[in-house]
Amino acid sequence: MGIRSLLVSSALVVLVASLCRADSAWNGHLTPGSTTNTRFTPYYVPPGAKSYDSSSPLLHYTGTWSESFSSAYVQKTMRSSSEEGAAMTFTFTGTGVEWFGNQDRRHGIATVFVDGKPVQDVDAYNPASMKQQRLFWTYNLSQGKHTLKIVNSGKKQAASAGTLIDVDALVVTRGPPTDATPTGQQNLAASSHDLAANPAALDLSSQFPSGAQWTLVQNGSTGVHAMQLAIISETHALIVDKVEHNPLTVSGHPAWAALYNLKTHALMPLSMQSNSFCAGGTFLSNGTLINVGGNPVVEDHTAAADFGDVDGLQAIRIFEPCDSDNVNDCGMYENHDRIRMASPRWYNTVLRISDGSAMIIGGSLKGGWMNNGTTNNPTVEYFPPKNIHGSNGLPIHLPFLVNTLNSNLFPIAFSLPDGSVFMAANRDAMIYDWETNTERRLPRIPNGVRVTYPMTGTGILLPLSPDNNYAPEILLCGGSTVDDTKPGYEISSQDPASPQCSRMVLTDDGIAAGWQVEQMPQARTMPDAVLLPTGDVVIVNGAGSGISGYGNVINQVGASNADNPVFTPVLYSPSAPAGQRFSSAGMPQSNIPRLYHSVATLTPNADIMIAGSNPNLDRSEVKYGTEYRVEWLGPAYMKQARPQILEGVPKLLGFGKAAQLKVRLPAGTFQGANMKVALMDLGYVTHAVHANSRLVYLEHSLSDDKETLTVTGPPSGNVYPPGPGFIYVVVDGVPSIGTKLLVGDGKGPAVDKAAQQNLLDKTSVDQYEKTKGHPKEDSASE
Ligand SMILES: *[C@@H]1O[C@H](CO)[C@@H](O)[C@H](O)[C@H]1NC(C)=O
Ligand SMILES: *[C@@H]1O[C@H](CO)[C@@H](O)[C@H](O)[C@H]1NC(C)=O
Ligand SMILES: *[C@@H]1O[C@H](CO)[C@@H](O)[C@H](O)[C@H]1NC(C)=O
Ligand SMILES: *[C@@H]1O[C@H](CO)[C@@H](O)[C@H](O)[C@H]1NC(C)=O
DSSP states (O other), X not given: OOHHHHHHHHHHHHHHHHHHHHTTTOOOOSSTTOOSOOOOOSOOOOTTXXXXXXXXXXXXXXXXXXXXXXXXXXXXXXXXXXXXXXXXXXXXXXXXXXXXXXXXXXXXXXXXXXXXXXXXXXXOBOSSOEEEXXXXXXXXXXXXXXXXXXXXXXXXXXXXXXXXXXXXEEEEEOOSOOOSSOTTOOOGGGGOHHHXXXXXXXXXXXXXXXXXXXXXXXXXXXXXXXXXXXXXXXXXXXXXXXXXXXXXXXXXXXXXXXXXXXXXXXXXXXXXXXXXXXXXXXXXXTXXXXXXXXXXOOOGGXXXXXXXXXXXXXXXXXXXXXXXXXXXXXXXXXXXXXXXXXXXXXXXXXXXXXXXXXXXXOOBSSOOSSOXXXXXXXXXXXXXXXXXXXXXXXXXEOHHHHHTOSSOBSOXXXXXXXXXXXXXXXXXXXXXXXXXXXXXXXXXXXXXOBOSBTSOEEEEEOOBOGGGTTOOEEEEEEOBOOOTTSOGGGOBTTSBBOOEEEEEEOSHHHHHHOOEEEEOSSOOBSOEEEEOTTSOEEEEOOEEEEEEEESSSBSOBXXXXXXXXXXXXXXXXXXXXXXXXXXXXXXXXXXXXXXXXXXXXXXXXXXXXXXXXXXXXXXXXXXXXXXXXXXXXXXXXXXXXXXXXXXXXXXXXXXXXXXXXXXXXXXXXXXXXXXXXXXXXOOEXXXXXXXXXXXXXXXXXXXXXXXXXXXXXXXXXXXXXXXXXXXXXXXXXXXXXXXXXXXXXXXXXXXXXXXXXXXXXXXXXXXXXXXXXXXXXXXXXX
């Protein structure tokens, strides 16, 4: 390539990068690239997918169908039939298909067949008149040829005035391309100089008994892309996305949040008012979950499609406890007039602290890519608002969040057993004593590794145990050594990720000893670290090269800033001798890339739910596309005889209070010595931040007949911040199914009405946004 073409291409990159930046506050285009305001409909053709109009010769109609013409229809034409048995048949090659048509009060019910099998009855009745609605979708067909058949059933619900069924358009999706044999995978760690010094890290020889195979099963679809994930009950997970063209719809527009049934894989879309793009979340002490922050409404010139959402930058969305398997009455509540943050935050971390309230940490004042001094919000604030250090409900400045620019969004944070808060951002770490508002800086993370967005690594607080008086130990893994002052056009999706894990005991002695460095068998950015009840850590997801985000660097793959997905999970055993802690023995390999916006969490069943990946502005079908498929990683223990908790887990477990559990232990092997009771917070997962993820081993004793287990609640809210958790009984390395409970007194965090009022008086919604005063914002309040 000559100098001249080099110049041209880097100029192009700058242009593309700046376009993407202008797009960062994006709210949805009707079609990619459109900039004119159009009435919003769910009809959307993602990049890589293909649309077939109702008039296409590939659609075969039998029975009586009439054709109508209107500019409101795709390609201005639509077919309709009210006749029982009238059918449309369409053969296509791909992994999914979507059917679009009208809904109104004259519509009836159609039966949809895929490959000859009836899969769904679709009721197109709607009291309102809706155009270009997604009436049916499936994305999880095997790669190949399939047939869609839509048959007018002649049936209708009582309220309907007719049995009309329409075909306006079909969209065929090929699904994100997956390499069955992941040839793109590279062991970038092998090229790392650090690894040469630690060859043991490459030794994957088994620590498992032979035949102890893990399993990886794909089952279910998230319906909304899984950017944020939290287990809310024994049966359900909450999934939160940004505003985009997800297949799951609610109130006539694509949904951006859903409840996922862990047992049946059924979905319930949730209505959300504001754009939750890159929000964080936590449970509070009374079991209520809050989802915090997000993205603004777009500026008008890009508002080609109006999803009806409002500015989410200062949002605090309330999700009240939802513990029953019937989730129909569960929902998100927002009213920014009464409940909001004092300042806008995008990419903030939200942490439950020792008094059961939420600490809302850092973030950016607006959407963008790399944080900088202009966009930085170097403060913490609390929910409910507190009056401490003279703040009276307003944000409190943290020098650490200034010193750690630029790559410091989504700080890694954990509440420590003395009530203070560990924070890591970029290359640095500290302990923040929120009660005295003091920062204790810790040694810098070795070897120039950056661990927070967009150089995303992951962090975990290793299990806390009464055996060592709850001495806290932190593990940070992956990330990148890419210079965070470089512009996007000097960063490549091929820049190697870091294989480094850094571990430190957060006691005076531990801090004096500093970070202990280890190497993962494979380098990863955007890994997810999931604590198991056994005390081991599973590391999954992520990329071998590049950084987080999309549309910013050179050599993008699709829009992804990262490449070389890592497909093999690795188990880290914290208590094994150094050099023997990593193992992928017996681990299955996935073929689904899980890059930016992927998640993983432990489930109540003690397996691992893996979802997401969407390094795209909106749903895309080109590599690396939007991924809705869910995988379930089953540790070898899932196939062994499991201990059972029969009854006795109290709804509330007070600090230091005892509870008696009836248990049934597997016959045979158990000698009584190797028993643990794990109290776990499964965390709120997004952007590789596993906020609140926690394992505290409880003091316990087993009756002589081995049927009654007496467990004692954690000693204080410092050791386990009051709030929800799951109890697992672990015998000989095999956990029971987890039972949910609330730790503490179940009360809400203290509410300081004066601080709350001061926040509302001194701040307004969208205070930094040009859109302030836009009529839309007024609709944020009910
Ligand atoms: C495929 O997706 C449908 C929803 O369209 C869901 O009901 C079904 O369980 C999924 N099947 C698998 C194997 O994931
Ligand atoms: C997927 O989950 C459903 C519901 O639990 C179950 O019936 C089905 O067998 C599962 N499929 C696979 C492939 O595990
Ligand atoms: C800071 O970031 C914002 C958002 O990405 C960008 O618009 C702005 O130009 C940046 N400012 C500087 C000084 O780099
Ligand atoms: C829990 O406390 C929060 C904060 O005060 C409040 O918004 C929420 O309604 C409470 N939830 C319950 C179940 O009382």
